Amino acid sequence: MTNRSRNLLLFVTVFIHLVLSKENKHQTTSFLQQVVSSSDCTLFNDVLQYTYDFTTLSASSVSVQADQDKEKIRFRLCSPLKQMCNGHDGYCVCLSKDDKEIGIGKFPPSLKYENGTSQFIYSGDPCQPGRNYTVHVIMKCDYAAVQTSPEIIPQGPDQCVIHMIWRTNLACARSNKHSCIYVDEFNNTYDLSSLTSLSDNHVVHIDDKTEMMINVCHTTIHEHGATCYGAPAACLKNSTDPNNVDYINYGELMYPSSLTMKDGKLQIKYDNGYLCQDKRTVLTTHQTTIYFICDPSASPDREAEYDPESGPCHYKFTWKTRAACNATRLREYRSANASKCTIVDPTTKWEYKLQSLMNQDFIVNASSSKQYKFRICGPLQNSRCAKETGICDAQNFTSAGNANANLMWQHGGPYLNYTDGAACGNGQRRYTLIAFVCGAEGSSDAPVVLKDEPCSLIIHWYTDRVCKRRILCATAKNETNLLPLIRSSKNYVIKAMGKEFHINICRPMAPTPNIVCPHGSAVCQTVRDSRGQYTNETSLGFPDQNPVLDGDENVILNYYRGSPCPEHPEKNISSSFKFFCDYNGDEGLPQYKNYSNCHYIFEWRTNIVCSTVMGEWVAPCTIKDASHPRELDLSLLYEKPIKPEVVSNKEKNWSINICGGKDHCNGSAICQGTNGYGTDLNVRFNYRTNVISLKYSNGTKCNNKPYESELLLICSNTSGIGKPALSLDANCMASFKWLTNIACAGGGYNAATTPVAAITETPSADNLKNYGSAQTWIVTISVLVVLVIGLWLCMRNSQRCGRLRSRIEAITSSRNHSRVQYSRVNTTEEARLLLDTSDPHTLDEQIDSDDELLGV
Ligand SMILES: *[C@@H]1O[C@H](CO)[C@@H](O)[C@H](O)[C@H]1NC(C)=O
Ligand SMILES: *[C@@H]1O[C@H](CO)[C@@H](O)[C@H](O)[C@H]1NC(C)=O
Ligand SMILES: *[C@@H]1O[C@H](CO)[C@@H](O)[C@H](O)[C@H]1NC(C)=O
Ligand SMILES: *[C@@H]1O[C@H](CO)[C@@H](O)[C@H](O)[C@H]1NC(C)=O
Ligand SMILES: *[C@@H]1O[C@H](CO)[C@@H](O)[C@H](O)[C@H]1NC(C)=O
Ligand SMILES: *[C@@H]1O[C@H](CO)[C@@H](O)[C@H](O)[C@H]1NC(C)=O
Ligand SMILES: *[C@@H]1O[C@H](CO)[C@@H](O)[C@H](O)[C@H]1NC(C)=O
Ligand SMILES: *[C@@H]1O[C@H](CO)[C@@H](O)[C@H](O)[C@H]1NC(C)=O
Ligand SMILES: *[C@@H]1O[C@H](CO)[C@@H](O)[C@H](O)[C@H]1NC(C)=O
Ligand SMILES: *[C@@H]1O[C@H](CO)[C@@H](O)[C@H](O)[C@H]1NC(C)=O
Ligand SMILES: *[C@@H]1O[C@H](CO)[C@@H](O)[C@H](O)[C@H]1NC(C)=O
Numbered sequence: 001m002t003n004r005s006r007n008l009l010l011f012v013t014v015f016i017h018l019v020l021s022k023e024n025k026h027q028t029t030s031f032l033q034q035v036v037s038s039s040d041c042t043l044f045n046d047v048l049q050y051t052y053d054f055t056t057l058s059a060s061s062v063s064v065q066a067d068q069d070k071e072k073i074r075f076r077l078c079s080p081l082k083q084m085c086n087g088h089d090g091y092c093v094c095l096s097k098d099d100k101e102i103g104i105g106k107f108p109p110s111l112k113y114e115n116g117t118s119q120f121i122y123s124g125d126p127c128q129p130g131r132n133y134t135v136h137v138i139m140k141c142d143y144a145a146v147q148t149s150p151e152i153i154p155q156g157p158d159q160c161v162i163h164m165i166w167r168t169n170l171a172c173a174r175s176n177k178h179s180c181i182y183v184d185e186f187n188n189t190y191d192l193s194s195l196t197s198l199s200d201n202h203v204v205h206i207d208d209k210t211e212m213m214i215n216v217c218h219t220t221i222h223e224h225g226a227t228c229y230g231a232p233a234a235c236l237k238n239s240t241d242p243n244n245v246d247y248i249n250y251g252e253l254m255y256p257s258s259l260t261m262k263d264g265k266l267q268i269k270y271d272n273g274y275l276c277q278d279k280r281t282v283l284t285t286h287q288t289t290i291y292f293i294c295d296p297s298a299s300p301d302r303e304a305e306y307d308p309e310s311g312p313c314h315y316k317f318t319w320k321t322r323a324a325c326n327a328t329r330l331r332e333y334r335s336a337n338a339s340k341c342t343i344v345d346p347t348t349k350w351e352y353k354l355q356s357l358m359n360q361d362f363i364v365n366a367s368s369s370k371q372y373k374f375r376i377c378g379p380l381q382n383s384r385c386a387k388e389t390g391i392c393d394a395q396n397f398t399s400a401g402n403a404n405a406n407l408m409w410q411h412g413g414p415y416l417n418y419t420d421g422a423a424c425g426n427g428q429r430r431y432t433l434i435a436f437v438c439g440a441e442g443s444s445d446a447p448v449v450l451k452d453e454p455c456s457l458i459i460h461w462y463t464d465r466v467c468k469r470r471i472l473c474a475t476a477k478n479e480t481n482l483l484p485l486i487r488s489s490k491n492y493v494i495k496a497m498g499k500e501f502h503i504n505i506c507r508p509m510a511p512t513p514n515i516v517c518p519h520g521s522a523v524c525q526t527v528r529d530s531r532g533q534y535t536n537e538t539s540l541g542f543p544d545q546n547p548v549l550d551g552d553e554n555v556i557l558n559y560y561r562g563s564p565c566p567e568h569p570e571k572n573i574s575s576s577f578k579f580f581c582d583y584n585g586d587e588g589l590p591q592y593k594n595y596s597n598c599h600y601i602f603e604w605r606t607n608i609v610c611s612t613v614m615g616e617w618v619a620p621c622t623i624k625d626a627s628h629p630r631e632l633d634l635s636l637l638y639e640k641p642i643k644p645e646v647v648s649n650k651e652k653n654w655s656i657n658i659c660g661g662k663d664h665c666n667g668s669a670i671c672q673g674t675n676g677y678g679t680d681l682n683v684r685f686n687y688r689t690n691v692i693s694l695k696y697s698n699g700t701k702c703n704n705k706p707y708e709s710e711l712l713l714i715c716s717n718t719s720g721i722g723k724p725a726l727s728l729d730a731n732c733m734a735s736f737k738w739l740t741n742i743a744c745a746g747g748g749y750n751a752a753t754t755p756v757a758a759i760t761e762t763p764s765a766d767n768l769k770n771y772g773s774a775q776t777w778i779v780t781i782s783v784l785v786v787l788v789i790g791l792w793l794c795m796r797n798s799q800r801c802g803r804l805r806s807r808i809e810a811i812t813s814s815r816n817h818s819r820v821q822y823s824r825v826n827t828t829e830e831a832r833l834l835l836d837t838s839d840p841h842t843l844d845e846q847i848d849s850d851d852e853l854l855g856v
Contacts, residue, residue: 041078043113047229048222050173052118054078054139057170060632062149064164072096073104075150075164077120077137080107082636082742093122093135093162104133104162116227118171127160137164139171141221142199167199173222176231176252180217182259182266188326190266192216192259192292194300194349195323201226201235204317206306209240212250212315214290214304216268219253233258233270234288234315249273250315251288266292266324276313287314292324296333296344300351323349341377343407343414350468352414354407354436357465363394364459366452370395374447374459376434377405377416390418391432391457398422400457401432411542411561412508412520413437413466424455432457435519438467440507442488448511460511460519473506475549480609482506482547482557482579485587494602496592500526500534503590503602505557505577506543522559523575523600539563540575540600547579555579555609565598575600581610607684615683615692621659623683623692632692634658636742637713637721644671647726647736654734656711656724658694668699670709670734676700677709677734690715692743702732710735715744 041055058077066073074081074094085094086101093105105122112119117138124133137150150166180193193216195202201213201220213226213235220226220235227247228235234250251270258268273286290304298320307316322330327346334344342353357376364372373380374391379402385392390403401418408415413436421430434447439462451458474481485505491512492503502509502517502524509517509524514534517524523540541559550556555578562573580603582588588606595601607614615623624631635642637658644657644664654672657664668676678696685692692713699707714737716722722740 043111043118045113045173047227048173052113052139052171052173054118054168054170057166057168064150064152066095066097066152070098073152075105078107078109083633091124093124102133105135109137115224116222117224131160133160133162135162135164137166140165140167140199141169141172141223142167143169143172143175143221144198145169171223174231175219177218178253178255178257178259180259182257182261184261184326186326188328190292190324190326191349192266192268192321192323195319195321197221202303204304204306206236206315210236210238212236212288212306212317214288214317216290217253217259229274232273234273236286236315248286250286268292278311278313284313288317289314290317290319293318293320294322294325294329295320296322296325296330298322322351325349341405341407343409345409345468348468352407352409352436352466352468354414354465358405362447364447364449366449366457370452372400372449372457372459374400374418374432374434375403377403377407379403389421390416391421391434398430400430410435410518410520412518415519428455430455430457432459434459434461436460436466437462437508437511437519438464438470440486440488440504440510441470443510444489448513450511450513450516458516462508462511471506471543471546473546475547475555480547480549480555482555482608484608484614485606492590494590494592497595498527500528501540501590501592501602502526504543506547508543518563521562523562525600538573540573550578554581568598571598573598573600575602577602577604579604579606579609581605582607587614610686613685615685617681617683620661623694625685632742634742637738637740639721645724647724649726649729652729654726654736656736658711666700668707669694669696670711670736672734674700675702675707677707690743705732708733712737713743714739715741717741717744 041058042051042053044051054077058079061074061076061081061083064073064075072095074083074085074096076082076092078092080090080092081094085091085103088103090107091103091105092107092109093103095102095104102125104124104127106124107122109120109122112121117140119139120135120137122135122137124135127133142148145167146169148167150164153163153165155162177196180191180196182190182192184190195216196218197215198218199221201215204212204214206212213220213228215221215233217233219231219233220228222228225237226235228249229247230249231252232249233253236248236250238246238248240246251273254269254271258270260267260269268290270288271285273288275283276286277283291307295302300322302320304317304319307318310316322344325333330344330346330349341355341358342351344351354376358378360375361380362374362376364374366372371394372391373383373394375381379388379390380392383389383392384397385399386402388402389399391400392398393400399421401421403418404416406416408417415433415435417431417433419429419431421432424430433456435458437460443462445463447459447461449457450460472481473483473486482505486507487504487510488507489510491509492501492505494501494503502512502515504510504522506522508520508522512524515524515526515537517537517539520542521539522543525536525538525540526534527536529535539562541562543559544561545558547555547557557577557579558574559576560572560574562575565571565573576599577590578593578601582605586606587608588604590602590604593601593603613625615625618624618631621635622631622633638645642657642659644655644660647654647656652672654670654677655665656670658669660669661667665671665676667679669681670677676699678699680696680698682695682697683692684695694711694713696709696711697706699709701707710733711724712727712735716739719739719741721742722738724736724738726734727737728735
């Protein structure tokens with residue numbers, strides 16, 4: 001290319017850019033007006049071409065704990081509450097206070113999308129003379145928040161205005177992400193995913209007026225203070241003009257990965273941000289590079305720092321973090337700092353700190369007559385045991401081990417080994433293992449002695465302090481979860497082949513005296529010796545991975561990394577549980593199936609994995625789904641005041657009063673003459689058919705057995721409250737159907753699991769019709785500019801030519817679109833990488849598989 005033509009091209013470029021940069025300001029501001037339309041429970045963000053749909057959150061009412069314990073708020077997002085508030089209908093927000101109800105928010109709310117945040121605003125009854133209550137509900141994007149409830153923001157001095165915040169993934173716009181794992185040429189693996197934020201951007205202050213919002217391997221959270229156009233992973237906020245805050249896209253994720261290693265420095269580069277003109281008046285796009293510097297002592301919440309060497313179009317940051325360290329470096333650091341009561345999990349690089357347990361005495365019972373007193377990471381004070389003792393027998397004051405702060409790591413969690421206690425025979429000295437486990441929710445949070453032997457003492461301590469990440473216990477799209485099967489205090493115990501299996505689901509087994517498997521194991525196999533003592537404990541694996549779906553309704557939960565396999569000592573034992581739906585069953589119990597090739601298989605017939613879910617009865621007249629945070633008030637089936645419904649055939653009259661309690665028919669909801677048709681209730685929700693089944697058993701005597709009955713509440717939108725009807729009158733049992741719209745609230749029982757669309761799509765022509773002519777003008781210019789830059793870059797570097805051509809094609813084919821949209825999904829590889837991040841389960845799965853990838 002001749003110099004002349006290059007100069008000409010440069011001139012054209014600069015000229016167009018000048019025109020554009022004038023428009024540019026315009027464009028940022030006009031885009032940020034964020035024209036929004038709303039209807040029902042959805043808000044449309046014109047800029048992102050994205051609809052926020054909160055409908056599922058409004059499927060039924062939720063209760064919100066208010067400021068004071070005595071206050072409670074009943075709340076339904078975009079429909080009136082089914083139950084009256086203070087005797088009146090038409091409220092969405094009802095405050096109960098000292099047995100009084102106040103309607104603080106009426107239906108309908110006004111929906112507002114402002115500064116990147118969706119808000120629902122309700123006005124209510126009078127609060128002070130001339131002023132009514134107002135409720136603001138702010139929808140906060142949190143990609144990891146599914147099935148949540150709103151929280152009250154503690155009240156300011158103004159009692160008439162109530163603010164709530166609802167963290168939910170439904171408030172998130174679509175997002176992109178890619179793997180955060182890098183393996184270098186020496187086979188060191190780095191995982192930066194601990195720096196990925198799913199709810200709040202990392203903010204780096206650049207000067208008084210500018211700050212950069214960044215995320216790692218994930219787009220920034222599009223919300224108040226970070227309303228950049230496009231799908232940035234770095235978004236600059238410039239408040240130089242406070243009346244006209246400017247947001248600039250400083251680069252997007254690169255595919256397949258933005259994460260590279262250059263000159264021994266782990267770095268992330270985001271590119272293809274907004275257009276920028278650098279010092280040499282060359283047009284480029286805004287870029288951001290983050291350099292990750294290994295610092296094993298860096299606190300996990302340490303943020304990136306701005307590098308003042310940055311140019312205007314290319315901002316650079318350095319981020320000191322433990323995640324950028326190789327295993328060798330971490331090990332060195334650990335051994336040099338071994339006395340700090342902290343430990344880093346070499347796989348996840350997460351740091352576990354137990355300093356909060358230091359400097360206090362704990363007492364643990366080993367038997368009815370034996371107690372030990374101990375401290376964590378330090379010696380006992382004023383103890384009658386020797387000076388260095390960390391754990392002391394409280395009866396005869398002998399040491400069970402000297403203290404140290406050398407917290408160590410095993411796959412199941414951190415542990416301490418206190419050694420050099422009192423002599424225990426054979427020239428040996430006592431030692432004590434204190435292992436910390438992230439157990440099931442609701443674990444005791446107290447140390448438990450598992451084994452007390454002459455030379456060793458084993459204590460397990462189940463505590464949330466070491467819970468960095470519990471698996472969700474749900475399948476990838478939350479089709480089903482096994483949460484109801486988790487045991488917090490007693491394991492499932494089954495016997496087979498002369499062995500005993502102590503089992504928990506998705507969580508470590510509950511601590512069981514006399515059984516010591518590697519701490520954190522989900523399944524422990526033991527044998528009883530001739531004296532009935534447990535021996536030969538063997539771990540069958542750890543709860544590291546979420547269950548997976550196998551076909552329609554079968555769910556498989558796998559546990560890996562168990563004890564070494566006796567037949568193949570180089571392999572670890574693993575196990576799997578296969579769950580089958582049993583509609584007529586209950587939660588069920590595991591069954592041993594077979595063992596081969598170091599792998600144990602168990603089967604489990606249960607109704608948990610059916611589309612039917614067990615419910616429970618909550619007095620006075622509510623049923624609750626045990627695995628979804630939803631409830632249904634059955635008094636809604638009756639006009640007020642409640643009168644029993646009577647159902648008749650030729651011979652009999654049944655009176656049905658679900659809410660009758662003891663007053664109706666001696667506690668039976670269904671009654672015929674003096675026959676009570678059952679006092680014990682079994683509730684099931686079937687989400688596939690939208691039927692709620694109420695099964696009553698243990699009624700009054702009928703021949704030899706008790707009366708039983710069944711009432712099916714069947715969703716029917718057109719039936720109103722509806723009426724019950726007899727469907728079967730059999731010997732000692734009757735069955736009724738009740739078509740009602742009340743059961744349709746159940747349509748929302750499996751609410752909040754609908755994933756938000758995630759893969760970026762080019763907006764359809766329809767969506768774009770309303771774009772003003774100014775935008776069309778900008779578009780045309782943008783296209784021209786890109787074409788010109790493209791040509792020019794092409795001439796400078798032929799390698800980029802191919803890539804540019806496809807980008808230009810992408811732009812011109814979506815001509816109407818207002819931005820340089822060339823990060824399109826144009827190969828299947830890219831499509832695969834544009835993972836659905838709006839669904840946090842996918843992310844969790846991803847983390848899981850990342851763990852696998854690390855293979856430690
Ligand atoms: C939006 O931002 C403006 C200016 O910062 C502020 O005055 C206003 O209160 C914000 N609105 C919301 C809903 O945060
Ligand atoms: C308060 O609400 C009442 C109806 O409940 C309405 O008549 C009145 O105009 C409202 N007052 C204000 C200040 O909005
Ligand atoms: C680990 O990182 C350190 C610097 O942090 C470096 O000196 C060392 O060579 C690295 N080791 C390996 C095995 O890559
Ligand atoms: C330990 O044993 C003592 C006395 O036998 C008893 O008072 C105490 O409640 C026990 N503590 C626990 C945690 O079981
Ligand atoms: C704890 O220390 C004792 C005594 O040195 C040793 O025999 C035992 O193997 C150690 N246990 C663990 C799990 O580190
Ligand atoms: C326990 O394990 C040992 C060694 O692995 C083995 O010899 C012994 O037979 C096992 N005991 C039982 C009761 O299975
Ligand atoms: C077996 O488990 C141990 C302890 O968790 C681990 O160090 C080892 O790498 C595992 N082996 C295999 C083959 O997974
Ligand atoms: C173990 O059981 C599984 C599932 O029932 C079956 O597929 C497999 O063939 C069985 N293996 C053996 C060795 O019996
Ligand atoms: C059922 O109730 C109706 C209305 O109260 C009454 O007329 C009828 O006789 C009753 N039938 C029987 C079998 O008790
Ligand atoms: C309730 O029980 C009492 C005594 O067991 C019985 O006399 C009475 O008839 C029962 N009432 C009804 C409505 O069945
Ligand atoms: C059935 O009811 C009777 C009396 O109401 C009660 O004693 C009994 O325990 C109940 N049986 C079951 C299985 O719940």
